[in-house]
Amino acid sequence: MALDFSNIHSLNQFKKNNEKKESRDFPFERENVFDIDLPSETSIYPFFREDFALQDAMFFDTETTGLSHGAGNMVFLAGIGYVDRGKLVIKQFFVSNPSIEFKLIETLLELFANRNIVISYNGKCFDIPVIKTRCVMNGINEPDVEQIDLYHISRFVWKDKLRSFRLVDIEREILKFERKDDLPGSMAPFAYREFLLRGKTELLERVFKHNLRDVYSLFEIFKIICNKNNIDVLFAKARKFFALKEFDESLDILRHILSLEIDDINKKKVYSLAAKCLKKKGEFEKAKKLWLKIRDVESHIELAKFYEHKQRDYNKALKHTEMALSKTKEKTPLFKELLIRKKRLISKSGYFDL
Incomplete structure (x- = not known):
């Protein structure tokens, strides 16, 4: 099924609709639900342990203020996806003010506690180390999660077919999807800075769409890895x-x-x-x-x-x-x-x- 972004509210509309319910002291949450075709079997063994269960897992991607996982890099947007009653639920959590970043971290830790298998794309080297660093910076215990990194699995599966293994390359060559008007992840820090300093939301809106597409693509790649006839x-x-x-x-x-x-x-x-x-x-x-x-x-x-x-x-x-x-x-x-x-x-x- 094609991914439909039409049900995503603009940031301005979100703040207008929720100004009495939420303040800038709280990261706001967006939820998108998609109809999906679930694979008949969700085992990815031997890439992960044989008793893997999809209900214990979530798809995960972050947008940060930098491209390293050093102490100065902060998560300002986290997207998580999980399958619930035959649908893919994607939630996005946004730090509207850096002073309340710890609340986003606490939210993620609660989610990790319920679904402790994190499916990401290069998350072993970036997303999870960034989260762990931010836990230390906020005086919070690091999450105890198992990881399925689809980047490494993709390199193993398509090593003879592809030369580049960026997520957009997998989308184009394997998922047969090409993004239109996508904001590169490298522009996310600038978009967030423009929002904080000048209240500009146009670029940030595209960051949300970029993040949503990332999480959705993780599910699509996972489906292919589960395909018994691929x-x-x-x-x-x-x-x-x-x-x-x-x-x-x-x-x-x-x-x-x-x-x-x-x-x-x-x-x-x-x-x-x-x-x-x-x-x-x-x-x-x-x-x-x-x-x-x-x-x-x-x-x-x-x-x-x-x-x-x-x-x-x-x-x-x-x-x-x-x-x-x-x-x-x-x-x-x-x-x-x-x-x-x-x-x-x-x-x-x-x-x-x-």
């Missing part, structure tokens, strides 16, 4: 299980990928990782069948190793070494390594041919 995500999960030495789990996912409609390039990627899993499990004959299907440099090298060390068939090992050499650029370290292997195999095969 090839990029599935293959990344298989790679993650391989890194964790959970080879059977990796193979299960790879079999599922093969059951989907995929092109030859993705098939080779699946075969290659499956062969690595089988090799780690000691199932060399099964791995050999996959290497013979792939027939790239890496698979020929693996076949050369298999025939040399497992079957003592030096002629076949030499054959695959030569095929690997034919696909490798000269004067590269790998080419030199293959020449050494070839020389050794010629010596071995010649010795046993006598």
Whole structure:
């Protein structure tokens, strides 16, 4: 569903409607509710623990007076989102006067206590450290939260597809959405300063929209990570299980990928990782069948190793070494390594041919 910003009040209208209810001594709160399509399954394992529950999590993004997480950087706007009864609720909390920042921090700590899994984009390196610093500055205990950083997951999932991993890049390339008239996050400090010193709200209004879009995009990225039929995500999960030495789990996912409609390039990627899993499990004959299907440099090298060390068939090992050499650029370290292997195999095969 397209994101609709039409129900967001202007700051001036908000203050007019609430001038008798709230003063500038309190950060004001905005709430927006969106109809959403929930994924049938909300597990992002193995990127996070297996017993993750969406009701324990919230999506989180901040706007601050600076771009570092030093003591002088203050949070003036925090956006949090959570799923409630099939809808995405996004609340924004605004520090209308720096003197009442601690009330925003206390509000966030209450929210963290109820939903202690924070889903962010680069929040491990920025948003949460800033909050912790502001807790120290305000004499408040730091929050005890678990974090899911979609920035790091995105880099792992789309490392072969994207060069840049800014949130706007993920939106454009993965979510297929491009922001219009968006105020860059780097302009947020200036917009806040203009509001405090001159009462100007035009730029600040755009900061609110920027923050709202950020939180909404976190949910959209999360949905993709939960998608059981997304090839990029599935293959990344298989790679993650391989890194964790959970080879059977990796193979299960790879079999599922093969059951989907995929092109030859993705098939080779699946075969290659499956062969690595089988090799780690000691199932060399099964791995050999996959290497013979792939027939790239890496698979020929693996076949050369298999025939040399497992079957003592030096002629076949030499054959695959030569095929690997034919696909490798000269004067590269790998080419030199293959020449050494070839020389050794010629010596071995010649010795046993006598």
